[in-house]
Amino acid sequence: MSNSSLHPDDATESLGGNVCRCTGYAGIKRAAVDSISVFENGKSGERNHLENLITLNFIPHYFRAIKKQLEEISEGNKSIEKKSSVVISGGTDLYVQRWENLVRGKGNLISQDKKLSGISKTGKQINIGSATTIEEIKSSKLLQKYFPQWNYYLSLFGSLPIRNRATVGGNIVNASPIGDMVNILLALNSTVHLKDGKKKRSILLKSFYKGYKSLDKRKNEIVEKISFQIPSKHSFFNFEKISKRTYLDIASVNSSIYIELKSGKVTTIHISAGGVAPIPLYLSSTCNYLKNKTIDTETIKNAAEISSNEILPISDARGSADYKRLLLRQLLYAHFIKLFPQLVDPEKLL
Ligand SMILES: Cc1cc2nc3c(=O)[nH]c(=O)nc-3n(C[C@H](O)[C@H](O)[C@H](O)COP(=O)(O)OP(=O)(O)OC[C@H]3O[C@@H](n4cnc5c(N)ncnc54)[C@H](O)[C@@H]3O)c2cc1C
Known part of the structure; x- marks a missing residue:
């Protein structure tokens, strides 16, 4: 309701992630859409949304005291x-x-804590405060400028109500092997900045995870911010996520890739893989293999083979270990088919 213009699609988007157990979604959606016209008609010139909502009986008067x-x-x-x-x-x-x-x-x-929140650029580095929400990161114009599909990638994270609360610091420290934000940040070769009072230190995100939910983080340290280099002009980025439903679901397997090419050869590459190991995984051997290579179908097949030796998926509610192996291979293929359609032949990959 705080958008400058109200549209039925915004109403539907805002309701995303609220599971209704007693009635039907159609009626709820109709009510939300109808309420837009009531709200538009009842708006005061000052756009005091809280007062408008109370006057129109959308919310009870005690909401005034909540702030x-x-x-x-x-x-x-x-x-x-x-x-x-x-x-x-x-x-x-x-x-x-x-x-x-x-x-x-x-x-x-x-x-x-405002000091822990916000997205900024200093020199060639992008900094994201640990308490910055996923929705703030999703709608950041700075990040959208460097990653054209950014808004889409993060629309696959939870729902709007979750993205409005969930933070990047929480995603990193929770250390879920299938975290989406951490998966993206691994492929950007990010650095985690920790602080305990005045004591500060930094560590590469790919070295932060020691085992299942075990971190290189001391008891009183908090994550202050995350940083990574702005992408080069010769770079490509992609994020893939497979889950049981496209939206509003956690990943079965996810993967991100950052790649820089010069004269057709790979100069820099970072690939992450989620859901295939006890930690959010950085595929070191696969990246080492691809460095200085020219991209073609055979090379990508070999890279997928190497990746299968550095993962250790387990069978669980999201799929069997074999299925997850297969998914990761498909996601690696998907990265290259999407980013370099002229260099790889999908028919020959399968
Ligand atoms: C319905 C639902 C859907 C979800 N969907 C997704 C999804 O699609 N993708 C996904 O990746 N995750 C998803 N999640 C998981 C969750 O939203 C994310 O992991 C989120 O980023 C956690 O952030 P938070 O701020 O809520 O963390 P919190 O719950 O506040 O904290 C998580 C952990 O991190 C620690 N912590 C938090 N911030 C710091 C800090 N700055 N320094 C040190 N420690 C810190 C806390 O102590 C705690 O151990 C979902 C969760 C729910 C409930």
Whole structure:
């Protein structure tokens, strides 16, 4: 409702991810679309959305007090910050995993910390504050400028309500092998910047994961920001995600690629693979093999063969180990078919 113009598609998009268990989606969608005209007619010149929504009986009057209540919680939180070791950012992983411990407990709520939020460019480097939300990253004009498909890639992450809460820092520290943001950042050869008070250090993201949910992060360290080099003019990037549903689902397997070419040869390459190992994986051997190679069908087949030796998928609800092996091979092929259709022959790959 805070968009400058209201469109039925925005209403549908905003409802995404809210699962209805009692009625039907058609009625809810109709109500959302109808409410646009009521809202448009009732708008005050000052566009005070909260007051408009209360006046039009969309929300109860006690919503007026919520902003102040949240500010008071944040203020109270500052005094307990030092004592509490649980860092809570968007809470989209934590409140699912450990809600009973956290809901009345104390935590270090960092999502309101402006110093940890935002996207900037310094020299040839892009910096993303750890508390920046996935939706902010998705709609960043700076990132869209360097990665034309950026908005689409991140539309595959959760739903709008989740993207509005979920942060990049949470995605990295949660260390899920199928995290989407971490998968993209691995292929951008990102650096994680950690801090504990005034002590700071940086580590390559690909060296951050030691084992399943085990990180090179000390107890009191928090992730301050993530950085990576702006892509070269001769670079190509792609992200692929396979899940049981195209949208609103976590990946079975995902993969990203960043590649730079000079005179037809690969000069720089980074490939990530999710869902095929206990950690978000950087495919080192596959990248080493592809360096200085010319891209053709045979080379890509060999690269896929090498990748199958550096993964260790397990069978679970998202598919058998063999199926995930097959998926990763297909995703690697998909990267090259999409990025270099003139250099690889899809018929011969299969
Ligand atoms: C319905 C639903 C759909 C989802 N869909 C997707 C999806 O499509 N793709 C995907 O990748 N994920 C998905 N997720 C998972 C989740 O949204 C992401 O992993 C998200 O990025 C976590 O961020 P957060 O800010 O909510 O983390 P939180 O839950 O706040 O924290 C997660 C962990 O990170 C730690 N942490 C957070 N920030 C920092 C920091 N700055 N420094 C140190 N530690 C920190 C916390 O202590 C905690 O251990 C989904 C989750 C839900 C509930």
